[in-house]
Amino acid sequence: MHTIQSFKGYGKVDPVEEQAFRRKSCKRLIILIISVLLLAIIIGAVVGTLIHNRNNSSNSTVQASNASQSITTVCSHTLYPESCYNSITEINKSNSTDPVELLKLSLHVVFNSLSELSSLPENLEKSTTNKTVKNALNVCETVLNDAVDYLRDSIFSMDVKSGDKMLSSTKIGDLKTWLSTAITNQETCLDALEEINSTFFAETKFRMQNSTEYASNSLAIVSYIAGILGKLNIPVNRKLLAETGHDDYPEWVSPNVRRLLQDGRRPTPNVTVAADGTGDVKTIKEALEKVKEKSETMFVIYIKEGVYKEHIVLEKSFWNVMIYGDGKDKSIVSGDRNKVDKINTFDTAPFGVAGKGFVAIDMGFKNTAGAIKHQAVAFRSSSDFSVFYKCSFDAFQDTLYPHSNRQFYRDCDVIGTIDFIFGNAAVVLQNCRIMPRQPLLNQFVTITAQGKTDPNQNTGISIQNCDISAFDNLTARTYLGRPWKNYSTTVIMQSTIGSFLNPLGWISWVQGVDPPTTIFYGEYKNTGPGACVDNRVKWAGYKPSLNRNDASRFTVASFIQGQRWLPQTNISFDSTL
Numbered sequence: 001m002h003t004i005q006s007f008k009g010y011g012k013v014d015p016v017e018e019q020a021f022r023r024k025s026c027k028r029l030i031i032l033i034i035s036v037l038l039l040a041i042i043i044g045a046v047v048g049t050l051i052h053n054r055n056n057s058s059n060s061t062v063q064a065s066n067a068s069q070s071i072t073t074v075c076s077h078t079l080y081p082e083s084c085y086n087s088i089t090e091i092n093k094s095n096s097t098d099p100v101e102l103l104k105l106s107l108h109v110v111f112n113s114l115s116e117l118s119s120l121p122e123n124l125e126k127s128t129t130n131k132t133v134k135n136a137l138n139v140c141e142t143v144l145n146d147a148v149d150y151l152r153d154s155i156f157s158m159d160v161k162s163g164d165k166m167l168s169s170t171k172i173g174d175l176k177t178w179l180s181t182a183i184t185n186q187e188t189c190l191d192a193l194e195e196i197n198s199t200f201f202a203e204t205k206f207r208m209q210n211s212t213e214y215a216s217n218s219l220a221i222v223s224y225i226a227g228i229l230g231k232l233n234i235p236v237n238r239k240l241l242a243e244t245g246h247d248d249y250p251e252w253v254s255p256n257v258r259r260l261l262q263d264g265r266r267p268t269p270n271v272t273v274a275a276d277g278t279g280d281v282k283t284i285k286e287a288l289e290k291v292k293e294k295s296e297t298m299f300v301i302y303i304k305e306g307v308y309k310e311h312i313v314l315e316k317s318f319w320n321v322m323i324y325g326d327g328k329d330k331s332i333v334s335g336d337r338n339k340v341d342k343i344n345t346f347d348t349a350p351f352g353v354a355g356k357g358f359v360a361i362d363m364g365f366k367n368t369a370g371a372i373k374h375q376a377v378a379f380r381s382s383s384d385f386s387v388f389y390k391c392s393f394d395a396f397q398d399t400l401y402p403h404s405n406r407q408f409y410r411d412c413d414v415i416g417t418i419d420f421i422f423g424n425a426a427v428v429l430q431n432c433r434i435m436p437r438q439p440l441l442n443q444f445v446t447i448t449a450q451g452k453t454d455p456n457q458n459t460g461i462s463i464q465n466c467d468i469s470a471f472d473n474l475t476a477r478t479y480l481g482r483p484w485k486n487y488s489t490t491v492i493m494q495s496t497i498g499s500f501l502n503p504l505g506w507i508s509w510v511q512g513v514d515p516p517t518t519i520f521y522g523e524y525k526n527t528g529p530g531a532c533v534d535n536r537v538k539w540a541g542y543k544p545s546l547n548r549n550d551a552s553r554f555t556v557a558s559f560i561q562g563q564r565w566l567p568q569t570n571i572s573f574d575s576t577l
Helices: 015-075 081-091 099-117 120-125 131-157 169-195 200-207 209-229 255-262 284-288 548-552
Strands: 271-273 299-303 306-309 312-314 321-325 331-335 351-353 359-361 364-367 379-381 386-389 392-394 400-402 406-410 413-416 418-423 426-430 433-436 445-450 460-464 478-483 489-493 520-524
Touching: 015 081, 015 099, 015 209, 081 099, 081 209, 099 131, 099 169, 099 209, 120 131, 120 200, 131 169, 131 200, 169 200, 169 209, 200 209, 271 284, 284 299, 284 312, 413 418, 418 478, 433 445, 445 460, 445 489, 478 489, 520 548
Parallel strands: 271 299, 299 321, 306 331, 312 351, 321 359, 331 364, 351 379, 359 386, 364 392, 379 400, 386 406, 392 413, 400 418, 406 426, 413 433, 418 445, 426 460, 445 478, 460 489, 489 520
Antiparallel strands: none
16 A cells, blocks of 8 residues: 555655655645535525525515506406406516506507407408498598507607606596597497498407407506596686686697687688689698698698588698688588488588697588488597687587597587587587577487496586577477487586576487486586576486586586696687686
């Protein structure tokens, strides 16, 4: 062995060999110690990793649980909590618990669903040769594409900009409006198909179920968050503007337009329309062809005296267009499209507008089809922040169609027979003359038909400080309106009502059957021989004498966020009661 060989005779150790032996032993000891230390480090690292992973797993479980609970809480405030929970959970990859982040996710859910749905009308159209059905599907295609665009606007509005609050009252108002419109647009598609008894109605309704529920869910979440943040402040107990002699304006009306309306001047037009050839163009359609898409500046069109028999559609991508004429009885857009001639109600208006910021002044809009042709719209607006000043709307059934979004009518005339102010916009008519006229034999007259379908929609018809009087020798039974949909909302405030009104005041959509308890109808401090509420209907959803707080919800300031946009138009308005 090596150790024996290291000894010599006489029992003595060789010093050189002993030193070499000690060096080898020391080296081995050092290697052993290093190995033990490395092993300890490795074991420690493994144990630490296992502990860390176990903690992370625990944290992930907690985060997922918290996210699930948050989604459950948010979705509990919707009409469709199951679809709300499932759809948001599926895309909540970060396990967010923030209600605002969950709202963003819900908006993406709606957008994706509507984007998929929007291709349906075109696909269905390929399977039919029926022109009437094709027209109805064209309506569906238009309103569903616009709905997709409103969701795109909603998602974009949620992007945080420097200095912006995450959810200001302005953003909440926009989200509520655009989501309300997305729901309305889907309902409009179904109405168009149902109106012609199309066999595509059932399939479309079935395919629309998800997008309708998702849009309703997002709208409910906005309302829930708004309640949390306390952003919906309703101005009450303020003096009447008439008492103070002060004119106020919604803030979305620009100071330049406001000044023009206050002093009676009109802006220099970009284009002048004259049927007699004395302008730049002869038709309104030619003038509108000069408008640029999504313009942030006002494009002004002056329409000289004359009757313009045209069918005008100003699509959603054309913003901030103003038209003004020589007077509501002088510059008139006229048409005769109607239901009897197999034109869908949505398409019967000689002038329809969807682009935001539309303004019409001193213009007349008329459908000459007559009562015998049934539904025949004079004007349709889906324009957000749209304003109508000193205009007239003249037809019989379905005269004025405030379809969707925020709208304001001041010092206008509206003439008609059945449901002649109808739609699902958030609309205020102020200081207007509303004139029911004699209908066909055996018909009755209803001034309004409001189409709210979801409790969280911020829509309804508000008629304030108006004169409601007969246009002609009116002998037919006449009512202030009838509830068109389950959550129909209409109020008549501080208006003068003539003696022509049936004492019941209102009538059901289906005669003899009370409307759902979910409607909201009311009157507030009206005057005149037709204003007595003693013999009014006894519906659960009707309030014959609103209190001031409830009435204040339907003023320009509260109902359509008027201070935000009306001042820009220079149109006089009363912001409160």
